[in-house]
Amino acid sequence: MTRATPIYLDHAATSWPKPPEVLAEIALTFQTLMANSGRSGHAAALESARRVFQTRAGLARLLGAARSDDVILTHGCTESINLVLKGWLRPHDRVWVSPLEHNAVMRPLLRLQRERGLVVETLAADPRGRLDLEALRRKSREAAPRLAIVQHASNVHGVVQDLAAIRQLLPDCPLLVDAAQTLGVLPLDVSALRIDFLAAGVHKGLLGPTGVGVAYLAPDRDVAPLSEGGTGSRSESLEQPTARPDRYESGTPNLHGIAGTLGALRSQPARGLLGGHKTRLVQLLVRSLAEIEGVELQSDADGTALCASFRIRGASPDRVALRLERQHGILCRPGLHCAPAAHRHLGTWPVGTVRMSPGWGTTEDDLLAAAAAVREIACRPE
Amino acid sequence: MDPPACILVFESIHQVLAAEQSLKEGGFWCDLLPAPREISSDCGMVVAVKPDDCERARAALAAAFRSPRAWYRFASGRLVT
Numbered sequence: 001m002t003r004a005t006p007i008y009l010d011h012a013a014t015s016w017p018k019p020p021e022v023l024a025e026i027a028l029t030f031q032t033l034m035a036n037s038g039r040s041g042h043a044a045a046l047e048s049a050r051r052v053f054q055t056r057a058g059l060a061r062l063l064g065a066a067r068s069d070d071v072i073l074t075h076g077c078t079e080s081i082n083l084v085l086k087g088w089l090r091p092h093d094r095v096w097v098s099p100l101e102h103n104a105v106m107r108p109l110l111r112l113q114r115e116r117g118l119v120v121e122t123l124a125a126d127p128r129g130r131l132d133l134e135a136l137r138r139k140s141r142e143a144a145p146r147l148a149i150v151q152h153a154s155n156v157h158g159v160v161q162d163l164a165a166i167r168q169l170l171p172d173c174p175l176l177v178d179a180a181q182t183l184g185v186l187p188l189d190v191s192a193l194r195i196d197f198l199a200a201g202v203h204k205g206l207l208g209p210t211g212v213g214v215a216y217l218a219p220d221r222d223v224a225p226l227s228e229g230g231t232g233s234r235s236e237s238l239e240q241p242t243a244r245p246d247r248y249e250s251g252t253p254n255l256h257g258i259a260g261t262l263g264a265l266r267s268q269p270a271r272g273l274l275g276g277h278k279t280r281l282v283q284l285l286v287r288s289l290a291e292i293e294g295v296e297l298q299s300d301a302d303g304t305a306l307c308a309s310f311r312i313r314g315a316s317p318d319r320v321a322l323r324l325e326r327q328h329g330i331l332c333r334p335g336l337h338c339a340p341a342a343h344r345h346l347g348t349w350p351v352g353t354v355r356m357s358p359g360w361g362t363t364e365d366d367l368l369a370a371a372a373a374v375r376e377i378a379c380r381p382e
Numbered sequence: 383m384d385p386p387a388c389i390l391v392f393e394s395i396h397q398v399l400a401a402e403q404s405l406k407e408g409g410f411w412c413d414l415l416p417a418p419r420e421i422s423s424d425c426g427m428v429v430a431v432k433p434d435d436c437e438r439a440r441a442a443l444a445a446a447f448r449s450p451r452a453w454y455r456f457a458s459g460r461l462v463t
Contacts, residue, residue: 241394
């Protein structure tokens with residue numbers, strides 16, 4: 001490594017560093033008595049329950065949810081997606097998906113396709129994967145499917161879908177938004193957009209810890225729970241409670257992670273949403289990369305991408321990433337990014353791309369150094 | 383409180399805390415207590431309000447879509463519905 005501190009450009013995988021409030025809240029849970037939320041009537045259990053309540057209320061505000069009861073705390077975005085897919089879809093249901101979906105959507109969907117006979121259709125899109133709104137308008141004349149699934153922003157190359165336009169074209173279609181890349185980054189308002197289901201983790205754009213996710217379930221959508229068990233409520237009954245959020249939150253919650261999420265939420269107003277910061281940085285990066293002979297870009301410099309994806313002619317992405325780390329101290333992610341469907345659509349299957357994703361704390365100098373390193377590698381690809 | 387006069391029972395600790403928030407925002411005094419043994423509590427905690435506030439507090443919670451699942455008063459040292 002050529003730097004004392006590496007340049008971290010893998011924020012699409014997870015953010016680093018975390019705000020001091022996150023560390024402080026997590027430390028507090030180890031330094032003070034952290035009893036089990038909702039399990040007992042003593043003051044320490046009540047204090048834990050208050051932290052969970054405040055976290056849920058903060059996430060509800062961030063998402064524009066009218067009731068915090070509809071904000072379910074999970075162990076990550078993947079679990080949130082699984083909850084919706086397995087609890088909402090019935091045998092032989094029709095499902096529409098965007099072509100850019102992550103394996104967090106495609107793998108459970110494929111399993112349900114086999115086990116429940118789902119009919120899965122991929123929506124038409126432009127070469128970058130943005131949904132073709134004219135084609136969607138035509139498709140909307142068909143009977144509405146049980147569910148349409150849209151990744152708000154691609155984890156591969158950062159393209160952002162126009163949720164408002166999609167909702168307008170599909171007014172009666174239940175909509176699941178995978179907001180893994182956009183929670184804490186772009187404005188989200190499930191009430192204004194009438195989003196039925198939203199899934200996200202807190203460790204990316206929100207800068208929270210890993211191991212905590214959120215699932216928003218619209219009040220009128222009856223979703224079966226993913227698991228049953230102890231909730232601290234209705235203990236006299238062998239039946240799962242029906243009231244939200246307990247219906248979906250069996251077992252002891254990740255209280256340390258939830259406390260860290262509370263810290264992230266408390267730090268967020270001062271920082272604001274990261275979208276503008278990330279977009280400016282990605283524009284700079286993409287423009288710099290576009291000037292390099294031998295670089296093929298999958299992201300645009302027009303301010304519509306949240307990360308930059310590219311290849312260098314004559315060099316495999318894994319070799320490029322290895323050289324970026326070993327020779328230049330730059331950390332990024334090569335390959336398929338757990339999104340083979342997206343790479344098939346982009347024409348970058350099966351080798352994939354190199355993804356550079358800036359975030360909180362990334363500077364313009366970091367990106368200029370990254371572009372210079374790419375230039376050096378491109379001059380001598382292998 | 384002497385004695386805890388009006389006891390409001392909810393479905394979950396989340397609803398207990400949401401009700402507490404609504405009541406405090408409405409200017410009501412309230413306290414969270416371990417559920418009295420006579421009550422088959424849903425979450426181990428209940429909300430107690432002053433006896434004179436009981437009707438108004440329940441109306442305020444209903445307006446906030448936070449109605450309790452059940453409520454009790456103390457009478458002659460016993461909880462009654």
